[in-house]
Amino acid sequence: MLPALATLIVVQDLDTAAETARHRLAGLPALLQQLDRDSSEAAGVVEAAKQQLAANGAARRDLETQASAVEARLSRFEDHKAAVKTNQEFTALLHEIEVARGSKDALDDQILGLLEDADGITAAIAEAEQTLARVKAKGEATRREIEAEKTTIEHELARLGGERSRELAGLEAPLVARYEQILKQRRMLAVARLERDVCSGCHVKLRPVVAQHVRHNDAIVTCDSCQRILYAPAAPATVETSDASPA
Ligand SMILES: [Zn+2]
Incomplete structure (x- = not known):
């Protein structure tokens, strides 16, 4: 990642x-x-x-x-x-x-x-x-x-x-600024999980090409709909706590 x-x-x-x-x-x-x-x-x-x-x-x-x-x-x-x-x-x-x-x-x-x-x-x-x-x-x-x-x-x-x-402190300043801005605009949730190609932040289904991109977890990819930063949970076996909240 x-x-x-x-x-x-x-x-x-x-x-x-x-x-x-x-x-x-x-x-x-x-x-x-x-x-x-x-x-x-x-x-x-x-x-x-x-x-x-x-x-x-x-x-x-x-x-x-x-x-x-x-x-x-x-x-x-x-x-x-x-x-x-x-x-x-x-x-x-x-x-x-x-x-x-x-x-x-x-x-x-x-x-x-x-x-x-x-x-x-x-x-x-x-x-x-x-x-x-x-x-x-x-x-x-x-x-x-x-x-x-x-x-x-x-x-x-x-x-x-x-x-x-x-x-x-370990991140580039522009990325920190971007994160802070999304956090403020999106009710304290700036980073959302990808769940079956759906953004867990706004519950909108992503375009397949974007979802594919997110699954690689090798770039900062944002949701087209809510602009949250997306990632794909690594191990499907582990039960993640839900950080989803309505957009
Ligand atoms: Zn979204």
Whole structure:
């Protein structure tokens, strides 16, 4: 095989690996943001339940104030009983006492209902706090994993970049420029395999004379359709990883 072609195949493999790594790296911030969102969401549930409990307490205190007022009124009625002169006045007073007791009972029922609600809300707060703690702990662990992966990918990219430079140093400048240009124009795939006379880069069938030329692997031959540099895989027995992507 033409040494320059062999080098370009190696460089393409490095670039494909680097592209995959960059893609993964670019996706990491979104994963971190998702962790933040999960944590805020869990904290929001705790906050909402706490606000609910505060509202419950405020409503209960309001009802208790009302109940105390009714109770004060009732004890005043008891004092009035002694001062009542007529049957009519007495009947009216009894009626007022009855009404006041009725409203006191209603208030007590409402207060009891709010106390029961408060138990439920308190339990919900405890559960939400446990969930928040779990989400935070899991988030921290995942965050550390992501940070470690980021470092690994950055090291890998540096290694791939170094190797790429060393490989390209052995090639003629115009060929490097051509490779770089095709790489940019053709979605990071500048060197494509020939598969049954078809360019694996754009999936267009080559003219027989061009395909024949490519099979010799002794010159830089490009695809008529996508301009990618073509080569014929050497050993048909080895299973090559597919570097084909749509043109
Ligand atoms: Zn092509």
